[in-house]
Amino acid sequence: MKSLQELAEIRDKMKGKVALREGHNDIRIVVGMATCGIAAGARPVLSTLVEEVEKQGLGSRAIVSQTGCIGICRLEPIVEVFEAGKEKVTYVKMTPEKAKQVVKEHIKGGTPVYEYTIGEK
Amino acid sequence: MIRSHVLVCGGTGCTSSGSPAIREHLEKELKRQGLDEEIKVVQTGCFGLCALGPIMIVYPDGTFYSRVTEDDVTEIVSEHLLKGRPVERLIYNPKDEDMPHGVTSLSETPFYKAQKRIALRNCGVIDPEQIDEYIAVDGYLALGKVLTEMTPQQVIDLIKASGLRGRGGAGFPTGTKWQFAANNAADEKFVICNADEGDPGAFMDRSVLEGDPHAVLEAMVIAGYAIGGTHGYIYVRAEYPIAVKRLKIAIEQARAYGLLGKNIFGTNFSFDVDIRLGAGAFVCGEETALMTSIEGNRGEPRNKPPFPAVKGLFAKPTIINNVETLANVPQIIVQGPEWFSSMGTDCSKGTKVFALGGKINNTGLVEIPMGTTLRQILFEIGGGIPDGKAFKAAQTGGPSGGCIPAEHLDTPIDYENLKAIGSMMGSGGLIVMDEDNCMVDIARFFLEFTVDESCGKCTPCRIGTRRLLEMLNKIIEGNGTLEDLDKMEELCHYITNNALCGLGQTAPNPVLSTLRYFRDEYVAHVVEKRCPAGVCKKLLHYEIDPNKCTGCTLCARKCPVSCIAGKVKEPHVIDQSKCIKCGACMENCKFGAISKK
Numbered sequence: 001m002k003s004l005q006e007l008a009e010i011r012d013k014m015k016g017k018v019a020l021r022e023g024h025n026d027i028r029i030v031v032g033m034a035t036c037g038i039a040a041g042a043r044p045v046l047s048t049l050v051e052e053v054e055k056q057g058l059g060s061r062a063i064v065s066q067t068g069c070i071g072i073c074r075l076e077p078i079v080e081v082f083e084a085g086k087e088k089v090t091y092v093k094m095t096p097e098k099a100k101q102v103v104k105e106h107i108k109g110g111t112p113v114y115e116y117t118i119g120e121k
Numbered sequence: 122m123i124r125s126h127v128l129v130c131g132g133t134g135c136t137s138s139g140s141p142a143i144r145e146h147l148e149k150e151l152k153r154q155g156l157d158e159e160i161k162v163v164q165t166g167c168f169g170l171c172a173l174g175p176i177m178i179v180y181p182d183g184t185f186y187s188r189v190t191e192d193d194v195t196e197i198v199s200e201h202l203l204k205g206r207p208v209e210r211l212i213y214n215p216k217d218e219d220m221p222h223g224v225t226s227l228s229e230t231p232f233y234k235a236q237k238r239i240a241l242r243n244c245g246v247i248d249p250e251q252i253d254e255y256i257a258v259d260g261y262l263a264l265g266k267v268l269t270e271m272t273p274q275q276v277i278d279l280i281k282a283s284g285l286r287g288r289g290g291a292g293f294p295t296g297t298k299w300q301f302a303a304n305n306a307a308d309e310k311f312v313i314c315n316a317d318e319g320d321p322g323a324f325m326d327r328s329v330l331e332g333d334p335h336a337v338l339e340a341m342v343i344a345g346y347a348i349g350g351t352h353g354y355i356y357v358r359a360e361y362p363i364a365v366k367r368l369k370i371a372i373e374q375a376r377a378y379g380l381l382g383k384n385i386f387g388t389n390f391s392f393d394v395d396i397r398l399g400a401g402a403f404v405c406g407e408e409t410a411l412m413t414s415i416e417g418n419r420g421e422p423r424n425k426p427p428f429p430a431v432k433g434l435f436a437k438p439t440i441i442n443n444v445e446t447l448a449n450v451p452q453i454i455v456q457g458p459e460w461f462s463s464m465g466t467d468c469s470k471g472t473k474v475f476a477l478g479g480k481i482n483n484t485g486l487v488e489i490p491m492g493t494t495l496r497q498i499l500f501e502i503g504g505g506i507p508d509g510k511a512f513k514a515a516q517t518g519g520p521s522g523g524c525i526p527a528e529h530l531d532t533p534i535d536y537e538n539l540k541a542i543g544s545m546m547g548s549g550g551l552i553v554m555d556e557d558n559c560m561v562d563i564a565r566f567f568l569e570f571t572v573d574e575s576c577g578k579c580t581p582c583r584i585g586t587r588r589l590l591e592m593l594n595k596i597i598e599g600n601g602t603l604e605d606l607d608k609m610e611e612l613c614h615y616i617t618n619n620a621l622c623g624l625g626q627t628a629p630n631p632v633l634s635t636l637r638y639f640r641d642e643y644v645a646h647v648v649e650k651r652c653p654a655g656v657c658k659k660l661l662h663y664e665i666d667p668n669k670c671t672g673c674t675l676c677a678r679k680c681p682v683s684c685i686a687g688k689v690k691e692p693h694v695i696d697q698s699k700c701i702k703c704g705a706c707m708e709n710c711k712f713g714a715i716s717k718k
Contacts, residue, residue: 001379002387004265007256014257020126021180021246033205047159050124063181064124066205 016059027062027107029053032078034069040076041095048096049079052103062107075118081106090118125160125202128178130245132167132331133324133363134485135174139191143175146191150198160202166332168245170232172484173213178245185230187213232483235502237464237472240288240325240448241488244332249367252374255335261380263454264339267346268386276347277303280450283458284470289315289406289443290518290547291623292469292536295450298440301430302348305438310350312341313415313434313441316357316364317399317406320519321570323550325474326444328486330357330364333448334371338394340447342381343454345392348440353394356411358401368396403520403574407622408441410576421578422622443548445474465491469535477503479552480510492533495525499553510555514638518547520567520574521627523634524560543634545627559656560639561646565593567631575625582625585616589632598659601647610636655717658702662718665706667692669714676706676715 001007031037031046049064070078075092079099082088089112091102098116106112129135129144144162151157168176173187177197184207186197193211200206213230228234238244247254255261267276281296302310314337318326330337341353357365372394375381383391397415404410405420412434414420433439449471453461462470469491475498476486482504489498495515499505506512514524523544525532532538536546554563568590577583592609595601613629613636620626636643645651652660665676665685670692677685677693684700687693695706707715 001261001385004269004386007261007265007386010253010256011259011262014253017123018247018254018257020123021128031205033203035204038204046124047122050159051122054122065182068204068206 016054016057019059020063026084027058028082029062029064029107030067030080030082031064032068032070032076032080033066034073036069036073037076037078040073042077044096045077045079045094045099048099049103052100053107056103056108058103058107072118081112091116092118123159123161126163126180127160127202128163128165128180128245130166130168130174130176131164131249131363132171132244132328133361134167134171135176136363138174140175142191143177143189143194146194147198150194151202154198154203156198156202163248164250165246166244166249167241167328167486169236169241169328169486169488170213170483171486172482176245179207182207185213186211232485232487232502232504235493235497236488237490238488239452239461239472240329240336240445240474241332241486242452243336244328244486247333249332249334250370252335252371252378255333259455260335260451261339263451264342264380265386267343267454268388268390273303273347273349276343276454279454279458280347283453283461284465284468285446285449285453285461286469286536287443288445288449288473288548290521290545292546295442295446298430298442299344299347301428302350302438302440305431307438309352309435309437310345310348311434311437311439312344312348312350312353313408313411313439314341314353314355314357314444314447315406315408315411315441316355316361316444317411318358318361318444318548319401319403319406319574320521320548320550321567322476322478322552323519323548324476325486325549327361327364329444329448329474330361331367334364334367335375336448336451337368337444338371338375338381340442340450341394342385342392343450344440344442344447346390348438350392350440353392354397354415354434355394356397356399356405356415359398360401365396365398372396402576403570404576404622404624407624409622411441412439421576422624424621445549466533466535466538468537473534473546473549475549475551477551477553479516480506480555480558481553482507489534491535494531494533496530498534498551499530503553506553506555510557512553513556513558514554514560514563516544516552516554516563516631517550518545518627518630519550520570521545521624521630522547522550523630524554524563524638525634526638528638543630543637545630557654557656559652559654560635560642561593561597561652562654562656564631564635565590565597568593568628571624571628575628579619579621579625581616581619582621582628585612585620586625586628588612589616589629593632596643596646597652597657599646599650599657601643603644603647606636606640606643606647661702662697663695663700663702663704663707664716664718665693665695666714666716669712671712671714673711675709675711679705679709681705 077094079091079094177186177189277299285295286292399405405414410420410422429439474488516524529542572586575582613633616629672690684696
């Protein structure tokens with residue numbers, strides 16, 4: 001270690017990797033991962049979300065987690081976004097492409113992608 | 122891409138309850154279910170709740186699993202990690218608390234809520250075998266700051282301002298100790314980390330070394346810079362194999378990164394650290410004996426003065442700091458002395474780690490701000506006494522400390538208050554005793570320990586403690602007199618005033634404090650020849666209540682020495698002259714007819 005710069009580089013590189021364990025995140029992105037969800041393709045949606053959150057540098061604000069059956073199996077894969085002080089947003093029939101867009105526009109940009117939410121048919 | 126971390130405790134407690142097998146099984150199972158690319162298994166240090174081990178935490182949701190077995194692993198993987206349905210039956214849920222299951226509730230449990238973790242902040246959070254994880258949580262930041270922005274005197278002033286005192290037991294101000302060593306010019310100066318944790322029931326230093334070894338290394342380099350030191354030694358007992366292994370890994374990694382060795386952070390400061398293994402003698406935790414041991418001699422204490430800061434290891438100025446003291450240092454530098462001194466009481470700042478043991482529900486490791494009362498530690502964090510028994514006393518400070526009775530439960534814990542009530546902070550062992558513990562027997566237990574561990578160099582300790590033990594044995598066997606109590610007290614004071622080192626001087630404390638608070642129990646042993654708690658065998662006898670005995674003959678059949686006689690369906694009688702007081706009859710009686718008196 002020859003300089004503080006070097007230390008800071010390692011720290012910045014590693015920070016995102018352990019941030020997962022802090023549990024104090026403002027936004028929770030929850031993927032329905034019951035049998036119905038998995039059968040409808042929730043696994044690639046989940047991994048895309050994890051990847052995108054990290055890629056967009058949102059690791060310290062948002063966590064991606066799973067839940068069981070949400071109850072409307074015909075609309076799986078379902079992704080729900082919980083944000084403190086805001087109403088929950090439920091996305092249905094998700095795909096990895098849609099997931100990318102949600103992370104970019106909703107999680108980073110702050111505006112839900114209404115066309116994918118449960119209210120839109 | 123990793124989406125979840127599963128933390129498995131790798132501290133000594135959980136290791137002995139089987140966590141290595143669980144980790145192995147988990148990794149295999151993740152691979153089998155095709156999740157090994159997205160879920161990472163992390164071995165950490167102690168979480169503190171050792172009574173409930175093996176412990177596992179799943180992030181990002183923070184689900185806290187306790188008492189996990191190998192069989193549970195498959196279910197956790199397929200249900201929770203794959204489908205996102207936490208396995209409810211394994212989730213830690215304190216009985217009297219209706220908490221929502223799962224999500225990040227750990228810090229809200231009574232066990233963790235009142236704690237303030239500074240020395241333990243990374244235990245159970247990072248992988249202690251990965252230096253990068255330590256750096257990610259601001260590790261070595263303090264060292265960088267110290268070496269590039271501060272003068273040695275500024276570092277000492279900062280530690281002084283924080284009010285940090287030695288966590289090994291005596292509570293000497295750390296900054297002042299550093300100042301003494303800094304003031305003495307020499308071609309070589311040493312920094313020693315005292316990891317020779319010897320008190321029965323104390324395991325906080327072990328847990329810090331196992332869970333966060335880099336914090337201790339970082340602090341040693343900082344201390345070295347502050348006093349103008351050239352080399353550091355960690356004196357750790359060989360009975361701590363996990364701690365030793367992780368320290369070795371940590372030292373290697375720190376050297377590879379140039380955080381130990383020559384020209385650290387590109388400055389002209391060089392410092393390296395080595396490990397010295399102790400063979401487990403209690404006296405080697407005493408600083409002068411410890412140095413004698415490092416020098417390659419038999420671990421015996423020497424006179425003070427000269428103090429180590431003047432003439433220490435190899436006759437060079439030396440500072441010796443305890444593991445927990447050092448673990449506080451990097452945080453004090455990063456967060457500032459005001460942050461640290463805002464916690465605690467007037468004279469005792471910061472936090473203290475206690476190892477809870479004995480008759481307590483949540484056996485384990487807790488870190489609380491100074492000034493917390495014993496009642497809060499035992500009944501809020503510790504979860505109270507098992508089986509609804511009554512609290513009798515808490516023993517702090519190990520063989521050098523004393524017993525604190527119920528009347529002092531509300532004393533805010535700090536160095537001065539504990540001393541005032543006849544105990545001491547010690548290194549932080551906290552052993553809880555309930556109504557079933559005999560205080561004379563407890564005093565004897567600790568005296569037996571000191572007699573065994575006395576190094577034999579000075580007469581008051583070598584012979585004095587042995588005579589004390591003999592008197593205690595006499596009382597326990599029912600042969601004591603009231604004069605013995607006075608004689609014991611006199612001898613205690615004599616040893617305290619005349620022994621060479623701290624261990625001898627404090628050895629009589631368990632006797633003195635029990636005599637002070639539980640004299641009635643001693644008197645019962647001496648005058649009534651009775652042990653009120655029913656522990657001292659020589660003073661007990663078992664009796665069969667003829668009104669309750671149905672003559673089932675079970676006790677007579679269970680008695681290993683055949684001292685119970687009686688006809689079928691008639692009350693039985695114990696022959697007291699043959700009885701060995703094993704208690705087998707009472708345990709087996711289905712009618713509660715047998716009692717201990």
